[in-house]
Amino acid sequence: MAILPIRVFPDPILRQKARPVKRVDDAVRRLVSDMIETMQSARGVGLAAPQVGELRQVITIQVPEQDAFAMINPEITRRDGSREVTEGCLSVPGYSGLVTRSIHINARALDENGGRFKLTAEELLAQAIEHEVDHLSGIVFLDHLIAHEELHKVGTSPDEPHWHDVGYTVYAQHAPTLARDFELVEVMNTVARLSRLNAESSLSEASYDLADGAHESDLHSHDHSHS
Numbered sequence: 001m002a003i004l005p006i007r008v009f010p011d012p013i014l015r016q017k018a019r020p021v022k023r024v025d026d027a028v029r030r031l032v033s034d035m036i037e038t039m040q041s042a043r044g045v046g047l048a049a050p051q052v053g054e055l056r057q058v059i060t061i062q063v064p065e066q067d068a069f070a071m072i073n074p075e076i077t078r079r080d081g082s083r084e085v086t087e088g089c090l091s092v093p094g095y096s097g098l099v100t101r102s103i104h105i106n107a108r109a110l111d112e113n114g115g116r117f118k119l120t121a122e123e124l125l126a127q128a129i130e131h132e133v134d135h136l137s138g139i140v141f142l143d144h145l146i147a148h149e150e151l152h153k154v155g156t157s158p159d160e161p162h163w164h165d166v167g168y169t170v171y172a173q174h175a176p177t178l179a180r181d182f183e184l185v186e187v188m189n190t191v192a193r194l195s196r197l198n199a200e201s202s203l204s205e206a207s208y209d210l211a212d213g214a215h216e217s218d219l220h221s222h223d224h225s226h227s
């Protein structure tokens, strides 16, 4: 098992759609066990494969007092009710926001042995599954914010002054283009303008609000190798 690096907003992979798993094989089981270890080490209640750089429909979930489990090709088949909840994401570290989630859901998926299962979930478990299934479609909780004012740095109250733009550094690793054993590493400082997001933002509007100077090609080269 291994702890995998978690991709952080606005890494473009978080906006891509994951593809279904065709066969649940050892590679998928290894991904599941690595994701569970990564989720536990980050103290998350859920993790989706795109967050660790794999565009496959695999999520892992662990709510308090329960064992971790995986859902492969998960589908939410029914949603009932709605409630406002505070939510965060391992890919948007340091922020939480107020979103609307279902009270109760029904879902189905495959397990690590390829067996089909169904489940019904409420409260935190339902919220976690909705959140992780969203990741498989390139949706992050920021898209569900009730208003951008409802996004807060963790630890501040809604009444305190706060800001919504996150400065961060991207380390771009380029695969060697010559048959030589070295990698170029590019460091890019930029800002994610979360302040431009609101509940009505389309996915494309919400995509990469990068500061000037960041080019598309720089973003796409931000790829980890998974050897």
Ligand code: NI
Residues within 6 Å of the ligand: 088, 089, 090, 091, 131, 135
């Ligand atoms: Ni997340």
